[in-house]
Amino acid sequence: MSKFDILEELQEFQEKIVELQEKWKLEIAPFKINFDQAEIDAGAPILELAELELDISQTQRWIMELIDFVIGFKPSLKWRFINIPDLLTNENIMEWLGKSLITDRKYFKHFAEEHGIEEWIPLFLAESTFHPLLQLIAETAQPEVDRMNIIENCPVCFEPIRMATLDGGGKKVIQCPRCYAHWHAKHLQCSHCGNEDHITIHFLTIEGVPAMQIQVCEQCKCYIKILDTKQFITKLSVTLLDLSSIRLDIIAQDKGYFSIREKKVIH
Ligand SMILES: [Zn+2]
Numbered sequence: 001m002s003k004f005d006i007l008e009e010l011q012e013f014q015e016k017i018v019e020l021q022e023k024w025k026l027e028i029a030p031f032k033i034n035f036d037q038a039e040i041d042a043g044a045p046i047l048e049l050a051e052l053e054l055d056i057s058q059t060q061r062w063i064m065e066l067i068d069f070v071i072g073f074k075p076s077l078k079w080r081f082i083n084i085p086d087l088l089t090n091e092n093i094m095e096w097l098g099k100s101l102i103t104d105r106k107y108f109k110h111f112a113e114e115h116g117i118e119e120w121i122p123l124f125l126a127e128s129t130f131h132p133l134l135q136l137i138a139e140t141a142q143p144e145v146d147r148m149n150i151i152e153n154c155p156v157c158f159e160p161i162r163m164a165t166l167d168g169g170g171k172k173v174i175q176c177p178r179c180y181a182h183w184h185a186k187h188l189q190c191s192h193c194g195n196e197d198h199i200t201i202h203f204l205t206i207e208g209v210p211a212m213q214i215q216v217c218e219q220c221k222c223y224i225k226i227l228d229t230k231q232f233i234t235k236l237s238v239t240l241l242d243l244s245s246i247r248l249d250i251i252a253q254d255k256g257y258f259s260i261r262e263k264k265v266i267h
């Protein structure tokens with residue numbers, strides 16, 4: 001299978017998961033977000049301020065639906081999921097939610113080792129199941145996000161900033177591929193360190209691909225991807241935009257730039 005085929009298959013897989021997630025979103029009960037300014041000023045991600053009650057049996061059903069979909073899509077994966085339904089206890093699901101919201105990879109790695117399952121499975125199931133919750137929190141929080149001055153991380157889910165699109169007027173809009181929060185940013189500003197010096201910020205372009213560029217910052221050595229989606233033939237969700245522009249990540253990282261500040265090892 002060529003690299004292109006794998007990417008195409010991954011894209012189709014992700015598209016189907018987004019469809020499932022859109023369906024689950026409609027099943028989530030209404031909730032409020034307690035916008036406590038002191039908490040926000042202290043750096044609390046907005047998701048921690050949402051007054052959400054998790055419906056465990058609903059979540060269990062979503063995880064089972066997801067497993068059924070994965071096995072249907074790739075029957076060869078069936079045996080890898082064989083023990084998972086037994087692990088979907090109320091206690092584990094509650095813990096998965098908390099740990100996936102803060103992307104605690106160490107916890108999921110340990111969980112997989114402890115239960116003899118492949119490392120990617122619990123994190124994949126938890127993240128895919130809880131993304132719709134995150135996305136609804138982000139939708140509710142969007143007016144608040146629009147008023148904020150944001151650098152480095154998404155204010156809703158704390159995902160590091162890595163991608164922007166251009167709006168109708170050509171202005172840069174940072175997009176969070178995890179919760180879909182979005183906000184305008186200055187054209188010449190590094191989203192990682194706030195640098196606005198036009199000499200140390202520049203843009204890398206790819207020959208023959210005018211709709212995509214990479215903004216790099218020589219002060220912090222980090223980059224973000226900028227996609228002019230108006231030039232795209234197919235309209236993709238933000239998750240798929242991130243996935244389908246992976247070529248830009250490879251180019252940027254090959255040139256010695258990082259997608260995340262400080263943790264300077266990205267492989
Ligand atoms: Zn986010």
Ligand SMILES: [Zn+2]
Binds near residue numbers: 192194195219
């Ligand atoms: Zn920077």
